[in-house]
Amino acid sequence: MAKTKKVAVLPGDGIGLEIVEEGVKVLKQAGEQFGYHFEVEHALIGGGAIDRLGTPFPEATNQLCRESDAVLLGAVGGPKWDQNPPELRPEKALFDLRQGLGLYANLRPASLFPGLEGSSTLRSEVLKDVDLLVVRELTGGIYFGDKWTEEKEGGATATDTLVYHEYEIERILRRAFELARGRRRKVTSVDKANVLESSRLWRKVAKRVAKDYPDVELEHMLVDNCAMQIIRRPKDFDVIVTENMFGDILSDEAAILTGSIGLLPSASLGEGSRGLYEPVHGSAPDIAGQGVANPAATILSVAMMFRHSFHDEEAARAIEQSVRQVLAEGARTADLATSDELALSTDQFGDWVVEVLKQHNPDPSVPIDMMV
Numbered sequence: 001m002a003k004t005k006k007v008a009v010l011p012g013d014g015i016g017l018e019i020v021e022e023g024v025k026v027l028k029q030a031g032e033q034f035g036y037h038f039e040v041e042h043a044l045i046g047g048g049a050i051d052r053l054g055t056p057f058p059e060a061t062n063q064l065c066r067e068s069d070a071v072l073l074g075a076v077g078g079p080k081w082d083q084n085p086p087e088l089r090p091e092k093a094l095f096d097l098r099q100g101l102g103l104y105a106n107l108r109p110a111s112l113f114p115g116l117e118g119s120s121t122l123r124s125e126v127l128k129d130v131d132l133l134v135v136r137e138l139t140g141g142i143y144f145g146d147k148w149t150e151e152k153e154g155g156a157t158a159t160d161t162l163v164y165h166e167y168e169i170e171r172i173l174r175r176a177f178e179l180a181r182g183r184r185r186k187v188t189s190v191d192k193a194n195v196l197e198s199s200r201l202w203r204k205v206a207k208r209v210a211k212d213y214p215d216v217e218l219e220h221m222l223v224d225n226c227a228m229q230i231i232r233r234p235k236d237f238d239v240i241v242t243e244n245m246f247g248d249i250l251s252d253e254a255a256i257l258t259g260s261i262g263l264l265p266s267a268s269l270g271e272g273s274r275g276l277y278e279p280v281h282g283s284a285p286d287i288a289g290q291g292v293a294n295p296a297a298t299i300l301s302v303a304m305m306f307r308h309s310f311h312d313e314e315a316a317r318a319i320e321q322s323v324r325q326v327l328a329e330g331a332r333t334a335d336l337a338t339s340d341e342l343a344l345s346t347d348q349f350g351d352w353v354v355e356v357l358k359q360h361n362p363d364p365s366v367p368i369d370m371m372v
C-alpha cells in the first residue's frame with residue numbers, strides 16, 4: 001500500500017523557481033521507488049505573491065502548509081521588493097511560515113562531498129572529514145523582537161530588540177544534544193556571553209541541559225572565535241547550536257567548507273513531524289533565470305524531508321547517495337566547475353541525480369546513525 005503524503009511546494013522567487021523543479025523531480029522519483037503516493041500542490045510565496053496577491057504570505061498558502069505533511073520551499077526575495085515596507089517584504093513570509101508552524105529548530109548540515117576537496121578556497125588537509133551540523137534557533141531572538149524607528153531632529157534612531165525566553169533556549173539545546181547522540185557526541189554552544197544578557201542566559205541553560213546528557217561533550221564558544229575556528233579547524237566541530245542570527249551567519253560561512261552555498265540543505269522542525277525543507281541559500285538574483293543554479297541543496301533538502309517528516313531513512317540515504325555519486329562522477333554546475341570543465345545546467349544536474357537514483361541499491365556499509 002502506497003503511503004499518501006501531502007507536500008506543499010513553494011518555489012518563491014529568483015532561482016527558487018528553477019531549483020524547486022529539480023527537487024520535485026527527485027521527490028517524485030523517490031516516491032515511486034519507495035512506495036509513496038504524493039499529493040503535490042504548488043502555492044505562491046514571497047515577491048511573486050506580493051505582485052499577484054498583494055501579500056508575501058497569502059492565507060491560501062498558509063492553509064496549504066498547515067494541511068500538508070511537509071513543505072518544500074525554494075527562496076524568496078529580490079531587488080524588486082527591497083525598498084518595500086517591512087510588512088510587504090518577501091522575507092516576512094519566511095518569518096510567518098516558520099513561526100506559524102512552530103518550526104524552532106533549523107538543522108543545517110555541512111559536509112564535504114568526495115571529489116569536491118579542490119572546490120573550496122581552503123586547503124584540502126583542513127577540509128578532510130568535515131561533517132558538521134549547525135542547529136539554529138529559528139523562531140526567537142532579534143528577528144522576532146520589537147523593532148521601530150524614531151525620526152528625530154538631528155537624525156533617526158532605529159531599534160531592534162533581542163529577547164530569549166528560557167524555554168526557547170532549553171528546547172533548542174535539547175534538540176542539539178539529541179542530534180549529537182546520533183553523531184559524534186559533541187555540542188558546541190555558540191554565544192556572545194561576554195557582551196549579551198541573552199547569551200549569558202543561553203550559557204546558563206546550556207550548562208543545566210548538559211547534565212541530562214553526560215555522554216555528550218559540551219563546549220562553549222564565543223561567536224567571533226567560532227567564525228574563525230570553523231575555517232581554521234572545521235573537522236573539530238560536530239553539532240553547533242546557536243541563536244537565530246548567529247546561526248544564519250555561521251551556516252553561510254560553513255558553505256565555504258563544502259565548496260558552494262548551492263550544496264547546503266536545511267530542515268526546520270517543531271514538535272511534530274511536519275517540517276519545512278529549503279536550501280540555505282537565497283534567491284540569487286545575480287544568476288536567476290539563466291538555468292545555471294546548483295539544485296543540490298534543494299535535492300538534499302528533499303532527502304531531509306524523507307528523514308524527518310516521513311521517518312524514511314532508506315529513501316533519505318538513497319537521495320543523498322545519488323547526489324554524492326553524481327558529484328563523485330564529476331557533475332558540476334557553474335558554481336563548482338573549474339574553467340576546464342563544462343558546467344551542467346540546473347536541470348541537467350537534476351536529471352543526472354534522478355538517473356542515478358533509479359539504479360539505487362541499498363548500501364549497508366553506511367551507518368545510519370551518522371546521517372543527519
Ligand SMILES: NC(=O)c1ccc[n+]([C@@H]2O[C@H](COP(=O)([O-])OP(=O)(O)OC[C@H]3O[C@@H](n4cnc5c(N)ncnc54)[C@H](O)[C@@H]3O)[C@@H](O)[C@H]2O)c1
Pocket residue numbers: 015019074075076077078079091094261262278279280281282283284285286287292293294295297335
Ligand atoms: N530562505 C530564503 O528564502 C532566503 C535565504 C537567503 C537569502 N534570501 C534572499 O535572497 C535574496 C538574495 O540574497 P543574497 O544575494 O544575499 O544571497 P543568495 O544566497 O541568494 O546569493 C549569494 C551568492 O551565492 C550564489 N548562490 C546562491 N545560491 C546558489 C545556487 N543554488 N547555485 C549557485 N550559486 C548560488 C548567488 O549567485 C550569489 O552570488 C535577498 O532578497 C535575500 O533576502 C532568501
Ligand SMILES: CC(C)[C@H](C(=O)O)[C@@H](O)C(=O)O
Pocket residue numbers: 077091094248280282
Ligand atoms: C532571507 C532571510 C530573512 C533568511 C534568514 O535570515 O533567516 C535567510 O538568510 C535564511 O538563512 O533563511
Ligand SMILES: [Mg+2]
Pocket residue numbers: 248249252280
Ligand atoms: Mg541566511
